[in-house]
Amino acid sequence: MEPMERIKVVLLACGSFNPITNMHLRMFELARDHLEDTGKYKVVQGLISPVGDAYKKKGLIEAHHRVQMARLATESSGWIRVNDWESQQSEWVETAKVVRHHHSELLTTLQNDDEVDTVKSFKRKRLEEPECMVQGSSGCSTRKDMPQLKLLCGADVLESFGVPNLWKPEDIAEIVSRYGIVCITRGDSDADRFIQQSDVLWENRKNIFVTREWVTNDISATHVRRALRRGQSVRYLLPDPVLRYIQERGLYSAESEKKNAGVTLAPLQRYSTTS
Amino acid sequence: MAARIPLVLLACGSFNPITNQHMRLFELARDHMHLTGQYQVVGGIVSPVGDGYGKQGLVSAKHRVAMAKVALQTSDWVSVGDWESQQPDWTETVVTMRYHYGQIAKQYQRRIEALNNAPQESALCKPQLKLLCGADFLDTFHVPGLWRDEHVEEVVGRFGLVCVSRGRQQPDQAVHESDLLSRHRANIFMVREWVRNETSATEVRRALRRGLSVKYLLPDDVIEYIHAHGLYTHKTELKNKGIKLRPLTKQGLLD
Numbered sequence: 299m300e301p302m303e304r305i306k307v308v309l310l311a312c313g314s315f316n317p318i319t320n321m322h323l324r325m326f327e328l329a330r331d332h333l334e335d336t337g338k339y340k341v342v343q344g345l346i347s348p349v350g351d352a353y354k355k356k357g358l359i360e361a362h363h364r365v366q367m368a369r370l371a372t373e374s375s376g377w378i379r380v381n382d383w384e385s386q387q388s389e390w391v392e393t394a395k396v397v398r399h400h401h402s403e404l405l406t407t408l409q410n411d412d413e414v415d416t417v418k419s420f421k422r423k424r425l426e427e428p429e430c431m432v433q434g435s436s437g438c439s440t441r442k443d444m445p446q447l448k449l450l451c452g453a454d455v456l457e458s459f460g461v462p463n464l465w466k467p468e469d470i471a472e473i474v475s476r477y478g479i480v481c482i483t484r485g486d487s488d489a490d491r492f493i494q495q496s497d498v499l500w501e502n503r504k505n506i507f508v509t510r511e512w513v514t515n516d517i518s519a520t521h522v523r524r525a526l527r528r529g530q531s532v533r534y535l536l537p538d539p540v541l542r543y544i545q546e547r548g549l550y551s552a553e554s555e556k557k558n559a560g561v562t563l564a565p566l567q568r569y570s571t572t573s
Numbered sequence: 574m575a576a577r578i579p580l581v582l583l584a585c586g587s588f589n590p591i592t593n594q595h596m597r598l599f600e601l602a603r604d605h606m607h608l609t610g611q612y613q614v615v616g617g618i619v620s621p622v623g624d625g626y627g628k629q630g631l632v633s634a635k636h637r638v639a640m641a642k643v644a645l646q647t648s649d650w651v652s653v654g655d656w657e658s659q660q661p662d663w664t665e666t667v668v669t670m671r672y673h674y675g676q677i678a679k680q681y682q683r684r685i686e687a688l689n690n691a692p693q694e695s696a697l698c699k700p701q702l703k704l705l706c707g708a709d710f711l712d713t714f715h716v717p718g719l720w721r722d723e724h725v726e727e728v729v730g731r732f733g734l735v736c737v738s739r740g741r742q743q744p745d746q747a748v749h750e751s752d753l754l755s756r757h758r759a760n761i762f763m764v765r766e767w768v769r770n771e772t773s774a775t776e777v778r779r780a781l782r783r784g785l786s787v788k789y790l791l792p793d794d795v796i797e798y799i800h801a802h803g804l805y806t807h808k809t810e811l812k813n814k815g816i817k818l819r820p821l822t823k824q825g826l827l828d
Contacts, residue, residue, distance in 0.1 A: 320593065320789040327786035374793055521768050531600035534593040535768070537789075538647065 304340040306445035321517040332509040344378035352390040357555040361385035370539040390564035394469035453483040463569040478505035526550040577613035579700040605764040617651035625663040630810040634658035663819035667724040708738035711747035718827035733760040781805040
């Protein structure tokens, strides 16, 4: 398929990014390679959306630091960007809402581009299929130039769908049916089995891309924070500019790790108190 | 309080190409050796093997040295030693170690003379050089014809190893199963890398051949170098195919 005919995709990764590591960045690269390898897609953008402080995860440092570190980490990338909308919200925002928000932003951008365009585009709009404003099936817009937005995540996020009160079932359904997921798993992961065992995931399996990462790369932010607390080197686990940022400000200490200790995670708080 | 022994870590290998994982070895080893309380790591040397090694897919030493230099330009303690790669024939690891140790000893001698102190009186301990390697390296001692016994004895006994293991590797097993290694147990420092990171140069080359991204696995500047010089293609991977590894022919240990 000619590159022009490929479906455009935007990959959105939500998470703590506490701090961002080379593993997070690798996820984007692997996902892009995998999707483009199918011949059907062209990945046009990657978005990193750090979670807001109201998530209340233990050890979560201030959002503005996490956003800035992600920015430093993606400076050298031509296609991955950081978006701070989610981190700016005063309450924790469900992932489905974040996806919806970015989807409508993409649509708005395209519409704005149209309005600014010349007569040429006005004519083009007339001749092409009518825009479909209704949220229809499988996230595919009927606008040829509208990219598909897909959630990018590790297998651990997929498997977290099973954790009670962490996700609303209707949110999971919306994400997989309307948008789609690109899931990076390790060679030995059970992502396929997990999809098998879940009806909603199974029904939407065409919308779930499982990218097998044969070379295990487990650089977890937890590990990085632990090493930093212990004064051990984390060089080459995350980009140098991020490391410098952390060192200059003395982020990630025993004290910062205690933040939110004993506090209930926002989703658990929200869903277990709702009847 | 006993003064710490100054220590230099030497890593020999193909570095084909150098990756973040290679540079992690140095970081992990330094932290570990500091924690023993006995050592002060004062330097690190990356010594890419010469072209005479004959390993399949080995690109020219000129490039491998250049890439290592590019990768380490922002490091304040690890540098590239190109002596080994400049030798006309493949050079045994122990010979490379003797060379670098000689350089370190000379420097130390000069400092002592400049201070006009006897070594015992000054806090300047005699430096040591140890071989930095991954756990899989220990297994190579068993490969027939690859090592002379007396060389293994010298590398492990006289100098010492700092061995970084990761994932499911069981380096203790390799030491346990070898009388020679067991004898020098005290001179083999085991460093555990808790992060499972199996990124290897082999994987990087594979990805490059297939046009896949290797960003964040090695420094951007090295990736640029690779693309600029058209390295790591299907063609370069075929280099030395069918050729016997030089150590196996040079040392005449196999009949």
